[in-house]
Amino acid sequence: MLRADGITVAYGRQRVLRGADLEVVPGVVTGLAGPSGCGKSTLARVLALMLRPDAGSLSMDGTEIHRWRHRAARDLRTRVALIFQQPRLAVDPRLTLREIAEEPFHATGRPVEDLTDDVGLTPELLTRRPHEVSDGQLQRACVARALALKPRYVICDEMTTMLDASTQAHLVARLETYRKETGAGILAITHDEELLTRWTEPSGGPTVRMS
Amino acid sequence: MTSSLTVHDLSVRFHLPGATVHAVSEASFEVRQGECLALVGESGCGKSVMAHALMGLLPGNATVSGSAWLRTEGAQPLDLIAAPEKVLARTVRGRRIGLVPQSPASHLTPVRTARAQLTEALRELGSQASADELAGRAGLDPAQLDRYPHQLSGGMAQRVVNAIALAGDPWLIVADEPTSGLDRPLVEATMAELRRLADDGRAVLLITHDLRAAEQVADHIAVMYASRVVSHAPAAEFFAGPRHPYAAGLLEALPSRSFVPISGRPPELTDLPSGCAFRPRCDRSTAACSDLPKAGPVACHHPLEHHVAR
């Protein structure tokens, strides 16, 4: 279980999170809802070990987290993946889609596996760079990248807000397949109540509401 | 006479080394004063290129054919495709057609008040109107103009960018993905604003990937797939049951419906299949579909029957 207790984060003098608690349980989809600006994305970054909170504690499968970002143990860092709302801001514009999807293998020195087929990218698309593809195509590559190292937890932060209905349904279905295959815990962050219901219902996961 | 925009057989090609992108192919539609037309379709299908073609804002590697007649009350009709850049810059952009940008937050300068930004837009267009009048046009309380962008709610910020788009009193508003990345309450506020502009007698061309947003505001829905307009219908008819198989699949993919994606993926615009471009993904396709279906309200050889209204 990925468990956050009393997480507090301030940017400068502005406090964006005050004592937030959340549990992401393996095998189910946990929903996280709340209006824009309430700190969902900040909490997502704490959970993905990308942002050290000012107060509170985080534990992963019973291990207390003390280090964040590049100082976190690699084994813990790769156990959780984060997918962002805006794929364009989340990739290196100089890389091809294939390089983006395969980045985690190179970063960890693990043998490269082909994982792009099941997110729906053709070999030709994989040779293109971000500015030559649509948001939907780029997000598919980001989903492939997120699942590359078989994370036990996947945090999806408004992953489909920029995408059309069919691409949205496709990527959510991909994550559901992954969850069922691996027993991973998914955190679905969205302000879209209809999407939240459809996504959390099959696994019977809870929805946490922030305000 | 009501003012209108009539697009006929509009095509846009981009020439890349070794490939040609078919970004818009033989698109035809019309928007009139008092109406909102939503152009929907998945990302990359050619919606923004279409908008840029109408505004004369395409890059140098593009070629355009077809026509887009802008008929403005009290003015000579103008073909936006044939018109020289000078004419578009002086008489069209900002004056007859206003562009609502993608995200209000990133469009406003943080260190200047709303009033300063409106005044500048008015000055650039040489308009005699005052910032207060302009605020009224966009449904803003003039008292709020002295705020800085960070002091405005999302809905208010949206009205400020709408006011800027309205500075030259254009009768046609083109809004390209105005809600991208906004949360639901803000999407709804933005759509309500666009509806108000149409009800005020302007014409609104809304470009979006968000069917629910389109449902809230549009009188007509045009669906683009792989560079073509494949379906064009009154909104009520469309949401009761689209007749084009792609349009039906897109609607069914919504979480409020069956949440099932359309199988397969859209074709490359550099390498379109002959005939109907939806053929590889369509469960109704037959041999007939290797001929291009005729453009029209339903560009399909085997349209679905009208669903019974629920």
Ligand SMILES: Nc1ncnc2c1ncn2[C@@H]1O[C@H](COP(=O)(O)OP(=O)(O)O)[C@@H](O)[C@H]1O
């Ligand atoms: N300057 C350009 N050169 C080459 N191809 C382009 C250019 N601009 C857009 N395209 C291509 O035109 C197609 C339509 O793009 P676009 O209109 O932006 O799609 P949408 O707005 O529907 O998401 C895409 O395949 C895109 O890659």
Ligand code: SF4
């Ligand atoms: S023309 Fe044929 S392939 Fe195309 S949408 Fe209609 S039935 Fe399907």
Ligand SMILES: [Mg+2]
């Ligand atoms: Mg676009």
